[in-house]
Amino acid sequence: MGAKVLKHAKIYTGDQVIDDGYIRFDQQILAVGPVYEYVAQAGDEVKNVQGLTIVPGFIDVHAHGGYGYDAMDGDPEQIDTMATKMMRNEGVTTLFATTMTQSNDNIAHAMRGVKAAAAKNPIIQGVHLEGPFISAIYKGAQPEQYIKDPNTELLGEWNELSGGLVKLITYAPEDEGAAAFEDYCLANGIVPSVGHSNATREQLLNSKATHVTHLYNAQREFKHRQPGVTGHAMLEDNMRAELICDGFHIVPDMIRLAFDQKGPERIELVTDSMRSKGMPEGESELGGQKVFVKDKQARLADGTLAGSVLQFIDAFKNIQRFTGCSMYEAVLMSSVNQAEEFHLDSKGLLAAGRDADLNLLDQNLDLQATYSYGTEYHPE
Incomplete structure (x- = not known):
């Protein structure tokens, strides 16, 4: 043939x-x-x-779930189906299945599930561990009872269970034990990403984080006397910034500000989607918490945004609409930058x-x- x-x-x-x-x-x-x-x-x-x-096919390095499924369920068949639906309906040809702050056993179960799914479905090229090593102050929709300080031993155990698939980890660099934790990440090909963090600019200048999880969201804000996580990410050329371009997590003007400051070479579009993506509106679930989906927004009962129901193809359209960037630049932010940062040399x-x-x-x-x-x- x-x-x-x-x-x-x-x-x-x-x-x-x-x-x-x-x-x-x-x-x-x-x-x-x-x-x-x-x-x-x-x-x-x-x-x-x-x-x-x-x-080029899109690369989503931050997606928890969609189409009724979630990586935290740890079911290999469902994770495989979820990845295939993201590919068919959104153009995502490379996925980092993303976990969240949960019990050690639940995260271990998810690692085994993703490993088994990836053995069957090569779209799954990695794991993004979002938590549990984060700040309770900026927990967002992460359940507080499972938050802990950076723990190299636990990370090593989970990485082993995943078959070495952990490629990205969201953590709070201001927490105790972060320095040794970052060294482990760098020695094992894991990109350390500041997120759900209360770190100051001064703390971040001493950290080894080179990526920021969902810029602006769930992090110490950009203020005139303390740049915080957002300001640090904007100022440093070595920082790659994730953007959730659904128009709700970040208003379009602030997306344009990030684009103008970082440029198309240092931004990566992500969905941060949860299981309700591609499903009818109504009640759903994230990390054991009730989530309500209405008007293309997923929120906890208290109104906190709980991931998104954003499809990647819409993020690709929105970044062009919100910033006026060219299609060439949108391709950088949806495929090229991710492949380069994570050494996905065939993508x-x-x-x-x-x-x-x-x-x-x-x-x-x-x-x-x-x-x-x-x-x-x-x-x-």
Whole structure:
């Protein structure tokens, strides 16, 4: 059987824009370039996609759940299904299954579940441990009774249970034991991310955090006498910033401020989605807490935002709408930056030798098809 070829698309490869291009692939990309360079080969399955746009598959490094499922449930079949639905309906071709502050046993159970799901579904490329090593002051929707100081031994145990899949951890760098904890992360390929934290700028200048979890949300705020977590993330070039672009977690003007300050090379779009994404409105659950979903917002009974129901394709549209950024810049923030930060060397760019993970969009940026490792899928 020959390779698949998509012709006459506008292609954003992640490092260039090809106005009238082609991409040839099986499980990996074989060639990409202007359409006049395409040389027909026997067995090629050619499709004319004129008027459509091809972008790299999206990479979501912070998503708890969706479609009725949650990584914390620890059920491998459900986590596998959840990842596949995110791919089909949102264009997410690489996922870091995200946990939350819970009991040690529940987190261990989730690690085993994600490991088993990842063995079956290669979309799952990592784990984002959000907590439990956070600040109770900025707990957000994380249950306070399970919060603890950074613990290297526990992290090592969970990382082992996951099969070494922990790639990102949200923690409070101001807490006792953070320095040794950060050293363990760096020695084991885990990116330390400040989040749910009351750290001051001075404390952060002495930390090894290089990433900020959901910028602006659940962190010491940006003030004129204390830049806090938000100000530090804005000021430091080595800090990558997650943005939840649903319009509720951050108002559009503040998204524009972050974009203007950080630039498209240091922002990563995330959904921070929970199990209610893709489901009807009503009552749901997050970490054993009741959540109420209404008007595209998920909140605890006291009104605290409890993750999102944001679909990645909408984050991709919204960042362009809120900031006026180009499609090229949106591709950086949805794929390229994540692949670079987390050393996902076969992801992020559309280039020969990379995985054939790509999204086909119409003029309204609606998802027409997703190719994951070269296999075509459509929204359900």
